[in-house]
Amino acid sequence: MILKKDLYTEHGYLKGLYLALKITLITMLNNIFAKKRMTINYPEEKYFYSDRFKGKHVLTVKEDGSLRCTSCMLCATYCPADCIHIIAANDNDPAVEKSPVSFQIELLRCVFCGFCEEACPVDAIRLTNEYEMSGHAEQEWVIDQHHLAYRKSLNGGKGILSTVDDSNRLKLRL
Amino acid sequence: MSSEIIADKKLVKFKWNDQVIEAPEGENLLQAALDNGIEVAHYCYHKGLPIAGVCRMCMVEQTPGPPRPFPSCNAIVAPEIAVRSDTPAVLEAVEWTLQFHLVNHPLDCPVCDQAGECGLQDYYMQHGQYNSAMEDQKVHKKKVQDIGRGVMLDAERCILCTRCTRFTEYVTGTYELGIVGRGDHAEITVHKELENDYAGNLVDICPVGALTSKDFRFKQRVWFLEDVATTCIGCETGCAVNISQNEVGVYRVLPKYDHEVNGHWICDDGRSIYKHVSGAGRLIGPLENKSNLFIPITESATANSLRGNSQKFILSASLTNEDYANFFSAFKGEKDHVALYRLPSMGKEFDGILKRSDKNANTRGAREAFAKAGMDHSETGLQDFLDNLNAQDVIYLVVPEIIYDEDHFMTLLKKINKAGKKVALTTTDNLQALDAFDYLLPLPTFLEKDGHLKNFQNRDRKLSAGRSYGASNRDIAFYANWLN
Numbered sequence: 257m258i259l260k261k262d263l264y265t266e267h268g269y270l271k272g273l274y275l276a277l278k279i280t281l282i283t284m285l286n287n288i289f290a291k292k293r294m295t296i297n298y299p300e301e302k303y304f305y306s307d308r309f310k311g312k313h314v315l316t317v318k319e320d321g322s323l324r325c326t327s328c329m330l331c332a333t334y335c336p337a338d339c340i341h342i343i344a345a346n347d348n349d350p351a352v353e354k355s356p357v358s359f360q361i362e363l364l365r366c367v368f369c370g371f372c373e374e375a376c377p378v379d380a381i382r383l384t385n386e387y388e389m390s391g392h393a394e395q396e397w398v399i400d401q402h403h404l405a406y407r408k409s410l411n412g413g414k415g416i417l418s419t420v421d422d423s424n425r426l427k428l429r430l
Numbered sequence: 431m432s433s434e435i436i437a438d439k440k441l442v443k444f445k446w447n448d449q450v451i452e453a454p455e456g457e458n459l460l461q462a463a464l465d466n467g468i469e470v471a472h473y474c475y476h477k478g479l480p481i482a483g484v485c486r487m488c489m490v491e492q493t494p495g496p497p498r499p500f501p502s503c504n505a506i507v508a509p510e511i512a513v514r515s516d517t518p519a520v521l522e523a524v525e526w527t528l529q530f531h532l533v534n535h536p537l538d539c540p541v542c543d544q545a546g547e548c549g550l551q552d553y554y555m556q557h558g559q560y561n562s563a564m565e566d567q568k569v570h571k572k573k574v575q576d577i578g579r580g581v582m583l584d585a586e587r588c589i590l591c592t593r594c595t596r597f598t599e600y601v602t603g604t605y606e607l608g609i610v611g612r613g614d615h616a617e618i619t620v621h622k623e624l625e626n627d628y629a630g631n632l633v634d635i636c637p638v639g640a641l642t643s644k645d646f647r648f649k650q651r652v653w654f655l656e657d658v659a660t661t662c663i664g665c666e667t668g669c670a671v672n673i674s675q676n677e678v679g680v681y682r683v684l685p686k687y688d689h690e691v692n693g694h695w696i697c698d699d700g701r702s703i704y705k706h707v708s709g710a711g712r713l714i715g716p717l718e719n720k721s722n723l724f725i726p727i728t729e730s731a732t733a734n735s736l737r738g739n740s741q742k743f744i745l746s747a748s749l750t751n752e753d754y755a756n757f758f759s760a761f762k763g764e765k766d767h768v769a770l771y772r773l774p775s776m777g778k779e780f781d782g783i784l785k786r787s788d789k790n791a792n793t794r795g796a797r798e799a800f801a802k803a804g805m806d807h808s809e810t811g812l813q814d815f816l817d818n819l820n821a822q823d824v825i826y827l828v829v830p831e832i833i834y835d836e837d838h839f840m841t842l843l844k845k846i847n848k849a850g851k852k853v854a855l856t857t858t859d860n861l862q863a864l865d866a867f868d869y870l871l872p873l874p875t876f877l878e879k880d881g882h883l884k885n886f887q888n889r890d891r892k893l894s895a896g897r898s899y900g901a902s903n904r905d906i907a908f909y910a911n912w913l914n
Contacts, residue, residue: 326540326541328539328541329651329654330540333651333654345648346647350574351573352541353538353574354541354648377539
C-alpha cells in the first residue's frame, strides 16, 4: 500500500523512492559506516540495565553475613504468581527470633512484577538488573536462598548488605 | 459467664448509637452490643472472665448520664438508656488509649505469630493511623521466654490487659502468672512454670502476641488458614473446636464457644489431636507387612489374600454414630464376630473444668449401636471374643485415632496373635504397635468425615469434614462386607 501517492506523481520514480525511504537509507548507511551502533556483540559484550530494572531476585544479608529475611511471608502473600515458598523456623538468636530455613523462588512462574520488593518490611528481597537466566531442567529454575543471597555475582559470593542493618536498627531503638 | 444467671431476667430495650438493642436487664453492656453484631474495640473484656476494666478501649458516652466517657464493659444494661460510642470525646479517648498501648510495643509484626488476628493491628486500622509521637526510647523487656506447657511469653508485646492473669486466677486457680513492676516497667511474668492443663487457652485469650503457642510457632501465617468447626475426639467431653488447616496440612486446634459443653476453653490434650491427620504419619493407601517393612499394595490384592476366612472385627469406641449404624447394616457375619475395644480410663473421673477420664470419644454411641444390633459391647464380650480366636480367622482391628497409653494397646495386640491374619484399620502408620499387623488399611480421620458423637451428657456432637489428606475414601462400613 502506498500511503503518499503524490511522492511518485510529483517527484518521479527515483526521487520519490529516495524521499519515501529516506530514514531507512540514512539508518542503513549509519549502521554501515558510522561508529556508534545500537546492536552489541552479545554475549561478548553485555548490555547494562539501570538499577530500576526488575531482573533476578536477590536476598540481602546482614553485616554478619546471615540472611536479612525474617520470613514474615508478606512477599509470599502478595505474590500474584504464587512463586515464593518459604519455610520459617525458630532462630537461636532472641533478637532475630524467626528466620527462613528454606526460601525458594520458582523463576519460571515469576512475572517479575516487583511486588515482593514492595511488600518486604525489612528490605530483604530486591530485584536486580541481572537479566541473564538460562537452564534446562525445571529444577534449575527453582532457586533457593543460597543462590538468592550468595551467588558469585553478588560481591563475589558475600551477598548484598541491606540498607538498614539489624544492629543499627536496635541501636536506633526503632 | 453470667448469662445463665440472668437468663430469666426480662428483656429491655436500649439504644447503642442509633441502633435499638434488646437485651436482658442487668446484662453486660459491652456483651449486649457484641451479641448484636456491633464491633466495639476491647482488649481486657472476655466473656469467660471477670471484668477488669483496664484497657479503656470500649468507651461510651451516655446522655443524660455521667459527664465523661466510661468503659462499657463495666456497665450494665438498663431500660431506656442511650449510649454512644461515636461521639468526638469517645473517639479521641480511644485513639489516645491506643496510642498509650503502643508506646512500648516493639512492632515486630513480621516475626509475630499473632499478626493477622492481633487486636493491636485491627484497632490501629480502626482508631489509630497516626504517626508515632514517641521521642524517648522504648522500654525493652525480655522476649522469647518459654514459660512451660507449650506457651511462649514475649513481655514487650504485652499491653497488660490481665486476661491471662485472670484466667490462671479464676478458671484454673493455679496463679502462675502475675504483673510485676509499675508504669512503663510493668510486665507479665511467671513465678513458676505453667503447670495447669489449660495453658493453651492463654494463647487464645491473649489479644496481642505476648503469649504464643510453641507448637504452632512460625509454622504458618494465620491468613493462610481456614477453620473447620468440629468436635474434639480427645475424651468423652466432646468440646466444640475450630481446627485450622490449609492444603498443606492441619496446624492447630482452637476452642469454639459452646455454652452447653465446653464454654470458652479446651484442654491442652485436645490441642494435639490433629497431629495424625496430615503429614508423614498419615496412611494414604493399603500397606502390606513384609518382615516389618510396610510396602504399598493394591486394595484388590489385599482382598484376594484375605478372602475365604472368617472375618472378625474389633471396633474402637471413637467412631461416629453413623459409622456404627452403617457398619452394622453392612455386616453379614455372626453376632459374636464383632467386639468393642475401649481405651482405658486415665486420671481423675472429672478434673472440675473439662477433662474426663474416659478417653473414648463415643462410648455412649458405640454401646447404643452395639445394643441395637444385638451385639455384646462389654469387656467380657471382648474377652470371650479374644478367647475364641483361632488360626483360621482374619481379625480386623480399628485402631483408635488418639492413643494415650500405647502399652495398654500392646497388651490387646498380644491377645490377637492367635488369629491367622491381622489387619489394622487405621488412619496412621507411625505407631510402633502396628508392626504386629499383616496389612494396614486406610480409614478417614475424624476431620475427614461428617457425623455425630454422643458425649458424656448423651448430647449429639457434630463432626464436620474439612479437607481430605488421604487418597482413599473407604470408611468402616465398606470393610464390613467387602470380600463378598
